[in-house]
Amino acid sequence: MLVVLRVKEIPPCQWRNFFLSAGALAKADCALGLFRYFSAQSTYAQASADETFMPGRLHILVYLLILTRANAQTLGGNTVYNFLKLSNTPQLTALGGINISNQTxxxxxxxxxxxxxxxxxxTQANMVFNSFYAGIKNYHLMWGYHANSLNTTFAAGxxxxxxxxxxxxDMMGNVLGNMRPADYVAQLSAARQYGERWHYGVxxxxxxxxxxxxxxxxxAMDIGIAYYDSIHLWQVSLVAKNMGAQLKQYAGSSSGDLPFDLQLGISKRLAHAPLQFSLTLNQLHQFDTRYNDTLFNSETGLAQDSxxxxxxxxxxxxxxxxxxxxFAGDKIEVTAGYNYLRRKELNITNAGNGLNGFSLGVGVLFKKIQIRYARSYYQNNSSYxxxxxxLRLNDYFGSGGLLNRAGNK
Known part of the structure; x- marks a missing residue:
């Protein structure tokens, strides 16, 4: 089995006079190379919309999308905190790793x-465990709360x-001790409904x-707007993601850019068949995302006339x-996704690439619990x-529990 994972950024633990041992470098290369295919790029971007798009308070979110300027993003994924682009739940992974319009x-x-x-x-809680390559572990937790008095749904994750x-x-290979590298993001979200079909959140x-x-x-901050037509079964969403900045830089480095992304998603469920199709467009702020990655393929890279x-x-x-x-009834969901960018950026020239870029998943939905599983392919014979x-916590603590009473206040 041949697995090629590339490092797009020099790991901070390799800077200046601080180095890892050869074995540790291999592990770090594999860890950081996993994030290789997530490339965010642009010099400056500006989302545009018509001022008459929607009346009332929803104008505020539209204006934010209009006026938001994304900091410079370098082709090739040279941004900080690229783990923000990894899919955090099985359903998102099964949908191809990028989806913002699937309302479930x-x-x-x-x-x-x-x-x-x-x-x-x-009171719904989402708990996910993900085992990446080289012993890398990912843990995800999210919890929802609806406040009737504020007409707002909150979430923490x-x-x-x-x-x-x-x-x-050190530089001579002397072991100084052990370290446990880690990344995490903690976030708070709030969303409201506007009219019958519009929702917005931050x-x-x-x-x-x-x-x-x-x-x-x-x-960082994300802003999203969603439209749902329950009659014709259309779902459309626009999201500006990861607008922010570093508060503290890595020692010896300058301030880096966050992986800003402007995404547009459309989902359509068929009225007379148990099928739903989704199309998601990402990196709308930069049309040409191709670049010559000689670290991955020093012999060919992109064609000269690319x-x-x-x-x-x-x-x-x-x-x-x-x-x-x-949708097999109301209890089972089977999902398949295809990420063209992932396949193109992780394909190996003159080699079979199998299901690279494809993903599969299944969800079993019971009354009190949802169980989901996803399998995603990164290269031939390489998947995770x-x-x-x-879980809805009130289903286990009772409808008259503290959480339910608090949400009805």
Whole structure:
């Protein structure tokens, strides 16, 4: 089995006179290389909308999308906190890793789009465990709460990555001890409904990254707007993600850019068939996301004429993630997704790439619990599995419990 995972950023623990042992470097390379295919790029971007788009308070969110300027993003993924782009729940992973328009009762999807929060998610908890390559562990927890008096649905969540124990060495290879590198993001979200079909939400994030003596912290915000047509079964959403900055830089480094992303998603459920299709466009602020990655393929990279118009198809579909869902009654969901960007950026030249870029998942929905599983393919014979549970806490503590009484105040 051949697995190629690339490092797009020099790990902070390798800077200046601080190095890892050879074995630790291999583990760090594998860990950070996993995030390779998530590339966010632009010089400056500005979302536009018509002032008459919607009346009332929803104008505020539209104006924020209009006026928000995304900090410079370098082609090739040279941004900080790239773990923010990884899918945190099995359903999102099964949908191709990028989806903002799939409206379900899974609160985990609202972690990436606050406008998907709904009152029905009151007291729902989402718990996910994900085992990546090289012993990397990911833990995710999210909890929802609806306040009737405020007509607002809130959610709190955390996404934590542990890279295990790694030996810390000096330039001569002398072991100084062990360190446990980790990344996490903690966030608070709030969402409201406007009229019968519109929802809007905002998320505030605190981000922290720690690699031995090198650590960094930052803040960011997501803003989302969603439209749901229950008659024709259309769902449309627009999200501006990771607008923020570093509060503390890694030692010896300058301030980095966050992985800003402007996404548009559309989902359509068929009226007379148990199927739903989704199309998600990401990185709308930068059309040409191609670049010559000689670290991955030093012999070929991109073709010399890659700027030619004949590559317009490739440039466009690098923004596209497709998904389809099959609903077997109201208890089972089967999902398949395809991420073109992931496949193109992790394909190996002159080699079979199998199901690279594809993902699959299944959800079993009981009255009091949802069980979800996803499998995502990164390269030929290389995939990872993700497991998740959704629980409504009031179903276990009783409808008259403290949480339910608090939400009705």
């Amino acid at each position: 009762q899974d609160i985990g999807l609202a972690f990436n789009n606050p406008s998907l929060l709904r009152p029905v998610m009151h 955390i996404n934590y990555f542990s890279y295990g124990s790694i030996a810390e060495t 998320t505030a994030k605190f981000i922290h990254s720690s690699y031995g003596i090198y650590s960094s912290s930052g803040v 700027k030619d118009k004949k590559y317009i198809f490739d440039k466009f579909f690098r923004h596209v993630t497709l998904a389809v869902q099959l 599995n993700q497991f998740g549970l959704n």
